[in-house]
Amino acid sequence: xxxAPKVLRRAEWAWPTKPVHLEVIAHEVPDTDKPPLLFLHGxxxxxxxxxxxxxxxxxxxxxxxxxxxxxxxxxxxxxxELRRSTLRDYxxxxxxxxxxxxxxxxxxxxxxGTLVAQRLLQRxxxxxxxxxxxxxxxxxxxxxxxxxxxxPIDFTKAVLxxxxxxxxxxxxxxxxxxxxxxxxxxxxRESPWAQYAMLxxxxxxxxxxxxxxxxAEEDRLVAAADVQRxxxxxxxxxxxxxxxxxxxxxGSWRAxxxxxxxxxxxxxxPGAPLAGAREMPPLQVTFQ
Numbered sequence: 223x224x225x226a227p228k229v230l231r232r233a234e235w236a237w238p239t240k241p242v243h244l245e246v247i248a249h250e251v252p253d254t255d256k257p258p259l260l261f262l263h264g265x266x267x268x269x270x271x272x273x274x275x276x277x278x279x280x281x282x283x284x285x286x287x288x289x290x291x292x293x294x295x296x297x298x299x300x301x302x303e304l305r306r307s308t309l310r311d312y313x314x315x316x317x318x319x320x321x322x323x324x325x326x327x328x329x330x331x332x333x334x335g336t337l338v339a340q341r342l343l344q345r346x347x348x349x350x351x352x353x354x355x356x357x358x359x360x361x362x363x364x365x366x367x368x369x370x371x372x373x374p375i376d377f378t379k380a381v382l383x384x385x386x387x388x389x390x391x392x393x394x395x396x397x398x399x400x401x402x403x404x405x406x407x408x409x410x411r412e413s414p415w416a417q418y419a420m421l422x423x424x425x426x427x428x429x430x431x432x433x434x435x436x437x438a439e440e441d442r443l444v445a446a447a448d449v450q451r452x453x454x455x456x457x458x459x460x461x462x463x464x465x466x467x468x469x470x471x472x473g474s475w476r477a478x479x480x481x482x483x484x485x486x487x488x489x490x491x492p493g494a495p496l497a498g499a500r501e502m503p504p505l506q507v508t509f510q
Contacts, residue, residue: 239314245297249277250286255492257349259287264333266409268296275475307413312338347430349490354436355444358452361423365445385412395440395466396473432489435460443467
């Protein structure tokens with residue numbers, strides 16, 4: 223089959239990912255013609271961070287949504303194996319959830335979850351992808367410099383394998399202190415292998431759907447230069463919204479959600495064909 227892309231599946235065949243129970247919080251809208259939203263969380267977070275504000279508000283605009291927790295996070299299984307989990311395991315988890323959805327979703331990812339989404343969308347032609355306060359696949363030099371200046375001890379420990387510790391100031395710009403402290407207390411552990419993936423440059427194939435890159439104006443974790451780099455790599459420009467790193471929880475969460483849904487309304491009208499599906503040539507799958 224001349225010219226067909228080759229998809230190598232050696233790792234999936236030789237080292238299959240162990241199945242686990244996955245937590246999915248569903249907020250469904252009956253009889254909607256809008257594509258479902260699949261929410262992917264960031265480092266140490268879980269499905270709760272979208273269930274707090276965004277899912278009910280998205281339903282008001284006609285969107286069914288599904289917030290999932292990767293293995294080892296939230297209410298998902300695999301807690302005891304979290305330290306050995308990798309981004310490949312997280313991508314596997316997302317694909318398992320996608321197979322249960324009524325139609326291809328818009329994948330909405332935050333922070334570390336944007337690396338999961340970028341790996342996923344190389345293979346899977348979703349309706350669209352949204353990367354919020356993203357981690358570019360090419361590495362995070364600006365973020366590392368910024369982090370080592372602000373929190374040298376915490377960032378050094380994270381590089382050595384400890385879960386990166388967050389404070390309210392790291393994540394939020396305009397929340398009451400008691401609410402911010404409650405959210406921070408709900409953040410759990412992260413796999414060191416997933417954290418290492420943020421530091422390792424990776425060259426990605428073109429993604430298969432329309433993409434939105436969203437930056438937060440007061441983000442104290444991901445450097446603005448890295449948000450710009452991520453957008454340039456995808457051939458687009460970032461959209462900036464008010465608030466801190468956790469745009470789905472900060473006091474300005476509704477402005478961030480409206481920016482996402484306005485873009486989805488424009489780029490994923492009801493009945494539109496799945497972007498990239500017609501153009502995908504047949505795949506030649508080989509085991510090596």
